[in-house]
Amino acid sequence: MRAGLFVCENSTHIDSVATPEDALFRILTFCLSMSIAALSPAQAQTVPQSMAQIQLSYAPLVKQAAPGVVNIYAQRVVAERRNPFADDPFFGDLFRNFGQTTPRVQNSLGSGVIVGSDGLVVSNYHVVGQATEIRVVLSDRREFAAEVVLTDEQSDLAVLQLQGARDLPALSLADSDGAEVGDLVLAIGNPFGVGQTVSSGIISGLARSGIAVGSGRGYFLQTDAPINPGNSGGALVNMAGELVGVNTAIITRSGGSNGIGFAIPANLVAQVVSQARDGRERFQRPWAGVTAQAMDAALADAFDQTIPAGVVLLELHPDSPLAKAGLQRGDVILSVDGGEVNSAPEMMFRLAAKGIGGQSVLEARRGTDSREVTIDLIAPPESPERQTRRIDARSALAGLEVMRINPAVIAEFGLSPDADGILVTQAQDLAGRVGLRPGDVLLAINGEPVQSTADVARLSRAQTRAWVIELIREGRQLSLRFRL
Template structure:
């Protein structure tokens, strides 16, 4: 069984060699020779092939537009032997005013990395500590100094610098980033116009078409590789909008953010990831297509952020078993598992159990298609969708809203049932909360994100990460259901509301005092 890993092509410095430290060279096993027929008067000329004799002209003209990007961040604070509280507490606080304590603490300090008395190999000295640093690639799309790269190249950076092919270094500021597609836009202030590249049409690229990649692998800079498009529309599970071009052009760590060209000298992809066991090139690289990257970069330049459409449904694939159970001819479409309250989908009449098969006349093969199409819709637009319900097609119209960032979604929808007197702060289930609290994909309900100390909820044993799945006698889909149950219990003059609390694999009914 072969274990393969997906690597972003960014490598923190210093770059360490692959295990074994040796560079492998692969030689062709042999040449296939065939006799050449002698030319005759009757032999017709072979049809011309659309093959480049050389990529030298493309490389010469586009290399100056590709830059090396250095991103750095401040190091974490140095460790100390004493606690940060300054009260003298520490690992040897059980020895107050003892010479033995002074000796042990001094010994600990000497063993810490960075101490001048530390033994050899114990770590770098303070003057050797530098900020975290990473290398990547980018390309210039405007003579005024706008540079495209990957989000993961500059994510978390305090300082970003680009190096041109003429060795000039320019400080860059981050105009905007889009982590969901791994794109970022930078701006530098040049003293004269910079050479640029232009976007091309990635939708027109076919499997087998020639491509050229330029970038900064392993910090070497100015490296040109060539290959073909190996596959299209690859979904790697790296994000909700995956639509990668796959290529066998050599892409390595440090190529991240560099351009992929067609033979018209146009950028049809942004190199982003490799598929490899060792982290080195094995002939499987991935680029974000220009059809996706171009509009996002334009929006980052205009607004500094990306706006996306929002439908308000939780969806899942339609497998063969589900297709049979729903009497569908083909196991395609996106099955609606849940519809958020007051969402565009809810207002349009979409129901749990519907299978979305079309969006604005385009077929939906699976959840990924619907997610991408909704995201590309403009907030305020009206979309036509077709759903299968009870074995029949049902046309619906939905007015798309704007997808809010996860933090804003949580802040906007968090609720404190009972006007906050219960001590619970609840939020709707989101992918971010599932990840933060390690919640299963099939878990539904309202998530406890905060519990006030000494509150009824705290005394009843509630903790952040708990999920309330039932309130009273009703299933809970979001925090509003819990608030409703609390209000009903108070109107009925009950002093408690019964909540079903789920924690890991356990579920427990808890009678929460209303206060």
């Protein structure tokens, strides 16, 4: 084949080439070198030395990372109520609880990430939570049974242990605090059950904290790498092949990817995995004992801030580590361990990623004065004792379960830091029929204050037909009046 003659922008000729492929490589290399020569030394990069370097590919990265991502098939048994009025637009609501319940097997499909060569896998709670049978399939088609060893519904994370697994290809975890908007990432998972699939994109947002997942709101990295059903629990990896996040949710109108996906940052994943290795069954966060509000433009004006930044402390429990460090209501938290915080979930994420047992340095502002305070990262105290008690069938409030509110109960049930009294945790049988609900805080029964669960048990045995129960429900004080 005759050698060709090619011309690029600088009118330089390249001839005497053996093949068109050689000619293409030389002309691309030459034109690229001319462009690089026009850059400053600080901007200049190495000229590609091969056609493979010109034809950039994610293939080497995928070969490195993909074996560490698994497919998960989970089954759970749910109680399904057979209701002949279920599809009726009117009677469906009226007879919502009509009919008998029957068990039904529900299947779920998702992905997971190997984080330990001994078979430790992290996935989403909504994929494997409450599953009765879990089967995990590796990229090389090996299959393992798995059991859940730790769960955290609030962050939508769960850790699995593969039975009989060893020497597995595990992904290393990146420092997700180093992620920046614009970083290239790959999403690896099993969308729609078609098999392992890779999609590419960038980190398109940081500190996303307004997305509801599971029972609470989390703190996420946002990506435009396509994420679809089945990708949940899969890996979001950076260009070093490290796990930067666990894919967990999308915003969609169609059920498919619209380019807005969310991943749980690797720093929180690392802490969850660490607690799983320590033998915990539930993830435990450091207790802050506060409620906080993000600084907006209106608040910034009231606090004489030019730019809205930080979170304002609204309530502090007396035993809160922040209160013990000298912080008080109205103080503004600007950063935790050097990382900016602009929402309450972001502040709690940074504390949770640090873990229990250490310390964190908070930058706080009061008025025009800024200072740093060091707080201890502790578990919520079980003081006073919660005194869990169930009211027996001989009492007028049979089926009621109550416990004394303490910091651990506040953290477990998401109560306000200033909550106090006796919390209703279950209201079945007669207690449910008279109007009591889980989450109610009991104040008094028939005019007598309740200060312990023993008081509730004693007062529920009163020989009377007329009852008045004072309580707090969703921040409002109510009175339940009924006759038995």
